[in-house]
Amino acid sequence: MSFPMQDEWYPVAMLSDLHRQGRDTLLLGQPIHAARDPNGIPIVTTQNGQHLVTIERFGHLWTSLGTPRKDLFSIPEADQPGRTLVDVGVVRVKCSPLRAVENFLDIAHFPFVHTDILGAEPHTEVENYQVEIREDSDEVWATKVKFFQPQAAKSAEGGITTDYMYRVPLPTCSVLYKTCPPRPAEWDVICLFVQPLTEELCDVWPWMALFDDETPLTDMIHFQQLIFLQDRSILENQLPRRLPLDPGMEVPTRADMTSVAYRRWLKRHNFTYGAQLVAK
Amino acid sequence: MSMPATAWWTPVALSADVPPRMVIPATLPVGPIAVWRSQSGQVTANHDRCPHRGMRLSHGFVRGEKLSCIYHGWSFGKEGGCTAIPAHPKVTPPASIHCGVMPTVEQDGLIWVASAQPDTAPPVFDQYQPLRMLNFCACIDRIKTVCDASSRDPATDTYVTATLAGFVTRLIVTPLNETETNVFILVSPDLSTDQKIAISRAAEVLRNLCERPSPEGQQT
Numbered sequence: 498m499s500f501p502m503q504d505e506w507y508p509v510a511m512l513s514d515l516h517r518q519g520r521d522t523l524l525l526g527q528p529i530h531a532a533r534d535p536n537g538i539p540i541v542t543t544q545n546g547q548h549l550v551t552i553e554r555f556g557h558l559w560t561s562l563g564t565p566r567k568d569l570f571s572i573p574e575a576d577q578p579g580r581t582l583v584d585v586g587v588v589r590v591k592c593s594p595l596r597a598v599e600n601f602l603d604i605a606h607f608p609f610v611h612t613d614i615l616g617a618e619p620h621t622e623v624e625n626y627q628v629e630i631r632e633d634s635d636e637v638w639a640t641k642v643k644f645f646q647p648q649a650a651k652s653a654e655g656g657i658t659t660d661y662m663y664r665v666p667l668p669t670c671s672v673l674y675k676t677c678p679p680r681p682a683e684w685d686v687i688c689l690f691v692q693p694l695t696e697e698l699c700d701v702w703p704w705m706a707l708f709d710d711e712t713p714l715t716d717m718i719h720f721q722q723l724i725f726l727q728d729r730s731i732l733e734n735q736l737p738r739r740l741p742l743d744p745g746m747e748v749p750t751r752a753d754m755t756s757v758a759y760r761r762w763l764k765r766h767n768f769t770y771g772a773q774l775v776a777k
Numbered sequence: 778m779s780m781p782a783t784a785w786w787t788p789v790a791l792s793a794d795v796p797p798r799m800v801i802p803a804t805l806p807v808g809p810i811a812v813w814r815s816q817s818g819q820v821t822a823n824h825d826r827c828p829h830r831g832m833r834l835s836h837g838f839v840r841g842e843k844l845s846c847i848y849h850g851w852s853f854g855k856e857g858g859c860t861a862i863p864a865h866p867k868v869t870p871p872a873s874i875h876c877g878v879m880p881t882v883e884q885d886g887l888i889w890v891a892s893a894q895p896d897t898a899p900p901v902f903d904q905y906q907p908l909r910m911l912n913f914c915a916c917i918d919r920i921k922t923v924c925d926a927s928s929r930d931p932a933t934d935t936y937v938t939a940t941l942a943g944f945v946t947r948l949i950v951t952p953l954n955e956t957e958t959n960v961f962i963l964v965s966p967d968l969s970t971d972q973k974i975a976i977s978r979a980a981e982v983l984r985n986l987c988e989r990p991s992p993e994g995q996q997t
Binding site for chain 2 (some may be wrong): 572584605606608609610618619621622623722730731734735736737741746747749750751
């Protein structure tokens with residue numbers, strides 16, 4: 498069976514934790530094995546021994562079950578010298594991979610889910626921001642997003658209004674650019690790479706490229722894991738489990754413009770693995 | 778197993794288990810619900826799903842007379858209408874944003890909910906008061922068999938009589954699905970605390986017995 502999402506790139510392992518014995522895992526419901534060959538080259542094989550295409554980038558091993566139309570996206574900012582690249586690890590979540598991405602694009606939940614860290618009452622208002630589906634790159638972008646945060650990053654002291662940009666280059670990946678407290682002219686880069694195991698189960702690999710010479714790596718990882726575990730308590734309790742792509746099932750507001758554009762973009766491309774359609 | 782065709786009351790919790798400003802999950806034959814008690818003491822039952830992004834409202838929080846979703850803080854009143862969307866504090870939510878509310882009655886220490894308004898009130902259990910609710914991984918017929926089916930109230934079929942720790946108790950047995958049943962234990966109000974604890978422990982033994990596979994060949 499062929500479907501559009503099988504021709505996209507997905508993360509399947511963290512390169513710093515990939516060894517000869519490898520990792521048995523799933524991609525879009527298909528069993529695969531990610532490992533290193535005797536020369537240390539990462540390989541991904543299917544159950545019948547077929548070798549899949551691979552790319553090593555952003556600290557992770559990427560693969561595809563089909564034929565990707567284009568190279569894996571790039572993040573030029575992540576190549577700037579002086580950034581600390583943080584492999585956060587993996588978090589398994591019993592939810593649709595699309596719901597995991599949509600939650601990452603959402604800021605309105607900060608005061609309630611990441612209370613006193615990424616948001617706090619009464620600073621709940623989401624101001625208007627810009628959303629577009631960029632035709633040239635075929636990516637969803639949200640810009641001029643602003644939100645008040647009590648502790649925006651491990652390196653932040655006290656509350657600040659944080660600027661954000663969100664980018665969706667692939668159906669299960671998102672890149673977040675946010676105010677970098679030690680270097681106001683630059684953006685911190687925080688990524689959510691989601692490996693769809695099945696339509697209702699995923700492995701989430703957060704990855705970061707930050708300007709932060711002060712905070713120990715362990716603390717940065719703990720901070721990001723704390724945030725994502727708070728998100729998991731939401732993601733595993735949404736009904737229906739699959740992301741509704743047709744209107745009527747859920748009620749968006751202006752604050753959800755990114756989510757609305759993401760759903761529209763998914764539907765336009767028939768990226769429906771993990772989605773619920775009325776017709777189904 | 779057949780569900781009543783008409784709307785009927787289902788016990789979902791002991792009143793004592795839902796103090797003011799508390800929300801809990803519960804199950805009706807029609808699906809999951811969120812049962813909550815406001816600051817002033819009124820009990821409400823909603824569909825356990827926020828209309829915004831589908832989050833379970835039973836994970837939410839109660840402030841004053843409102844239930845709020847834990848995801849984005851959307852608030853709902855006792856009639857189910859959305860009263861506040863924190864992302865847009867200056868906007869009055871349209872009346873179309875609504876979370877279904879079900880008929881609820883609190884009576885003699887039990888909270889009863891129905892998917893639609895029944896014609897009559899929930900049953901009254903004179904001389905008995907609720908002690909505890911247990912969830913059995915057993916079907917209702919199995920529980921009736923273990924408790925001796927002949928002792929159930931033939932007129933209404935609303936309860937089973939069981940002797941626990943030497944005391945006569947009444948069990949309201951509520952099927953959730955083919956394999957799960959909620960059991961509310963009702964006892965005489967005259968019992969001492971020690972006696973109630975003994976009954977509570979005996980109820981756990983009963984649960985173990987009901988959850989054990991039934992002997993081969995014996996019809997349950």
